[in-house]
Amino acid sequence: MCRRGPLAAAAAFAALVAVAALGCNPDDVVHRVGWFSTMRHQRSIKPYAQPIPPVPGTVPVTGAEPLMSLQTADRLVNLRTRTSESINRGRFLYETYCLVCHGPTGRGDGPISSAAGGPFFGVRSLVNDTIARRTDGYLYAVIVSGQVMGRGLMPIYGDKVRGTDRWDLVNYLRTLQAAVQSPRGRR
Ligand code: HEC
Structure with missing residues (x-):
C-alpha cells in the first residue's frame, strides 16, 4: 500500500494534467470515452433549447416567401431529380406529415379519415388521374400554401417542409401515383 501510494498519486496527477491539457470541462472529457458517458449528455431537449414557434408575422432574414398563385405555381421547375435518395426523403416527409390524412398509398384514407368514419372533411386522393396530370409546381404550391390557395x-x-424537401415530397407523390397506375397497383 505504502509503496503503491506515490504511484497512484502520480497517475492521478497525470490524469489531471491530461484534463487540463485538453483545456475543457472534465465532464466533456469523460464523455469522450464511449463506455463512460454521463447522463447529462442525452437526446433530451436542453434548457433554453425548447423549440418555440416564431411570433405570428415573423419573417426569416432571407425574406418572406412570395405568395403563390396557380399560374405562378405551374411554371415552377422541379429542382430535384427523382433519385432513390430523393424519393426516400420524400417518403419520410410524407409519412411524417401527410399520411395521417391522405393515407399510406395516397388514396385519402389515412387514420384520421377512418376514425371520422369516412373521408375527413373532404381529404382528397393524391393518386387519381386528375391529380396525376397536374404539374409538379401545382403539387409544390399546395404543399407550401395549403388552403391559402383555396384548398x-x-x-x-x-x-414545416422547407427547401428541396418540398420537391422530394412531390417526387414521392409521383411514385405513389405510378404505383396506382401500374397494372399491379391498380384498384
Ligand atoms: C389534416 C388533414 C390533411 C393533411 C395532414 C394533409 N392534407 Fe392534403 N389535403 C387535405 C384536404 C382536406 C384536401 C382537399 C382540399 C380541398 O381542395 O378542398 C387536401 C388536398 C391536397 C392536395 C390537392 C389535391 C387535389 O385534388 O388538387 C394535395 C396535392 C395535397 N393535399 C397534398 C398533401 C401533402 C403532400 C401533405 C403533407 C405535406 C398533405 N396534403 C397533408 C387534408 C390534409
Whole structure:
C-alpha cells in the first residue's frame, strides 16, 4: 500500500494534467470515452433549447416567401431529380406529415379519415388521374400554401417542409401515383 501510494498519486496527477491539457470541462472529457458517458449528455431537449414557434408575422432574414398563385405555381421547375435518395426523403416527409390524412398509398384514407368514419372533411386522393396530370409546381404550391390557395382544409406545410424537401415530397407523390397506375397497383 505504502509503496503503491506515490504511484497512484502520480497517475492521478497525470490524469489531471491530461484534463487540463485538453483545456475543457472534465465532464466533456469523460464523455469522450464511449463506455463512460454521463447522463447529462442525452437526446433530451436542453434548457433554453425548447423549440418555440416564431411570433405570428415573423419573417426569416432571407425574406418572406412570395405568395403563390396557380399560374405562378405551374411554371415552377422541379429542382430535384427523382433519385432513390430523393424519393426516400420524400417518403419520410410524407409519412411524417401527410399520411395521417391522405393515407399510406395516397388514396385519402389515412387514420384520421377512418376514425371520422369516412373521408375527413373532404381529404382528397393524391393518386387519381386528375391529380396525376397536374404539374409538379401545382403539387409544390399546395404543399407550401395549403388552403391559402383555396384548398379547403388542407393545412399549410410551407413553414414545416422547407427547401428541396418540398420537391422530394412531390417526387414521392409521383411514385405513389405510378404505383396506382401500374397494372399491379391498380384498384
Ligand atoms: C389534416 C388533414 C390533411 C393533411 C395532414 C394533409 N392534407 Fe392534403 N389535403 C387535405 C384536404 C382536406 C384536401 C382537399 C382540399 C380541398 O381542395 O378542398 C387536401 C388536398 C391536397 C392536395 C390537392 C389535391 C387535389 O385534388 O388538387 C394535395 C396535392 C395535397 N393535399 C397534398 C398533401 C401533402 C403532400 C401533405 C403533407 C405535406 C398533405 N396534403 C397533408 C387534408 C390534409
